Amino acid sequence: MRVATWNLNGLRARLDFLLSWIESRKPDLVGLQEHTMTDDLFPHDAFAALGYRAASHGQKAWNGIAILSRAPIEVTQRGLPGQEEFGARLLTATVSGISFTTVYAPNGKNVGHEDFPRKLAWFDALAAHLERTHEPSRPAILCGDFNICPGPLDSWNEEALSGTIFHTDEERERYRRLIDGGLRDLFRERHPDKRAFSWWDYRGGAFHRKQGLRIDVVLGSAPIMKRVRDVEIDRDYRKKRDGLTPSDHAPVLVDLDG
């Protein structure tokens, strides 16, 4: 079973790119972030034509997450309780016996911005919600764009960026609370010493300069951990293809046994 997460930076602008990626990588279950459209505009037909069902939790212009799956999707949660005003950022569904949650965490902008403490509060709410609703012994996946660089190895320049947005102790403490709750970072468990990024700024040729961050992750509970066969960041899909503009994020792919 192949699971993936991808921040699209706009589904309308990325639909052809996404469809060609699906045809190439053939994922079974996908969490999508920043589709930036209302649910009535979500292109269910385009995915159905490739054999995928879809569930969306969207809004106009910003945020928006969705789940694509070959197997039936039973939505169990739309939006993070108590944080609805911060936008459509969480969607949970049961698929193939797995509780699958995809999130688009708030960016926070910078440590002095009013969004920064709101970002920390959003993560506190996320951890509390998962602790309330998820039993660690059950199969669960939490994936998405966390907008947190988990550790120094996940940044192109920790030395210069330490203490700035994505790189603060406060954000990393929130990330750690999720890990301590029984979820494992599947990429880091599989590749303890590998420096790999999932996001590169569009500006300044960051991709070609290798100036990226690993902020898109797939976390899994113990029953998922046991099934992991491989985890890779699909950086080829951060490149322009057939004249189509990529997202500023690359997909993350996880292959599970069974």
Add this chain to the structure above:
DNA sequence: ATGTCGGAATTATTCCGA
């Protein structure tokens, strides 16, 4: 040039957020 995108508001140009 903080250098590029996507989308909204408004009509090809500017704003905002990332």
